[in-house]
Amino acid sequence: YPAASPNRYRGEVLGQDAYDVKTGWAKGTWSPLDGHRAELSYAIQQADHVLYPFLKMDARYDDTHRVNAVYELGALGPLSRARAQAYFTHVLHDMDDAHRCSSWATVGDCSTVLPEGWSMRTLAESWVLGGVVEAAFESVGETTAGVDFSVRGWNAETTRYRRAGTVGYFDEDSIPDVRTEDVGLRAQHDLALGDRVNVRAGLRLDLTRAEAGNDRSAEY
Numbered sequence: 001y002p003a004a005s006p007n008r009y010r011g012e013v014l015g016q017d018a019y020d021v022k023t024g025w026a027k028g029t030w031s032p033l034d035g036h037r038a039e040l041s042y043a044i045q046q047a048d049h050v051l052y053p054f055l056k057m058d059a060r061y062d063d064t065h066r067v068n069a070v071y072e073l074g075a076l077g078p079l080s081r082a083r084a085q086a087y088f089t090h091v092l093h094d095m096d097d098a099h100r101c102s103s104w105a106t107v108g109d110c111s112t113v114l115p116e117g118w119s120m121r122t123l124a125e126s127w128v129l130g131g132v133v134e135a136a137f138e139s140v141g142e143t144t145a146g147v148d149f150s151v152r153g154w155n156a157e158t159t160r161y162r163r164a165g166t167v168g169y170f171d172e173d174s175i176p177d178v179r180t181e182d183v184g185l186r187a188q189h190d191l192a193l194g195d196r197v198n199v200r201a202g203l204r205l206d207l208t209r210a211e212a213g214n215d216r217s218a219e220y
Helices: none
Strands: 020-030 036-050 058-073 081-096 120-138 142-162 168-192 198-212
Touching: 120 168
Parallel strands: none
Antiparallel strands: 020 036, 036 058, 058 081, 081 120, 120 142, 142 168, 168 198
């Protein structure tokens, strides 16, 4: 950034590491019965002190957790196969401009910071919980039918320091705690026409609802 830009880094933070990321994961699979298969996996990533030079803020932390479980089975009665899956993901992301000159207390001064040490901050959180159940049976080809669902939460609150008018920190809902729910019903049929041609037809119906937890109508 130019020497006069408020987005430039403060002198005492120059030379620091650009990020510190730790990642871990584990997965286990087992067969409780003949023709059955179960799988459970978990992953975590913790990123601290992540610098974003091309943005106006840097991350204090960016933490992610992911869990996935799958159960599959082969032929069972009229079914040629069946599968169930459940998953959950959670992300927490916190950014501010504490390392930038925009965190100054007086315009043109890059040495005296504001009371909180920053002039703008965004705390964002998102999560998704979902699952799938599907089964297939053979009858002049193979028909697969299933249902899946997901619930998603997404919220981001931005806090800014106002230097003019009413001075102080003020919050705004960048993403106003939105919750999205979806249920999908689907079916498809696969039919082989000879050795080299396969025809697939499908149908899907989704019911979706999205609702904001915070009212932002006054801002518009």
